Amino acid sequence: MRTRTLRGTVAAALSTGAVASTLVLSAAPASAYPSxxxxxxxxxxxxxxxxxxxxxxxxAVAGCEWFGWWTTAQGPWVGVATGASHVSCPWPYSPRWTGFYARD
Structure with missing residues (x-):
């Protein structure tokens, strides 16, 4: 299994003023990444x-923030053919960016 960072992108700011972004980390085959x-x-x-x-x-990966304190949360690995991966930020943190890891 290869691991390397391929791309990070920033999305628009949320109406609440919090900044949202998408982090994409991947080692997936070209057929599964990025589009x-x-x-x-x-x-x-x-x-x-x-x-x-x-x-x-x-x-799934979440960037979580609580009054300037940051952490990340990672969901379970799910087969691409099986469905989606899901994760929530630990309490009392709130999600500020979303992303995913992909691997072959």
């Missing part, structure tokens, strides 16, 4: 990550 994979913050505060096609596994 076939994504991550998003659901309305219930859960971060989901998925790949629509390809092989390998994907894991």
């Amino acid at each position: 076939n994979c994504g991550s998003a913050l659901r309305s219930d505060g859960v971060v989901s990550a998925w790949c629509s096609t390809g092989t390998g596994s994907v894991s």
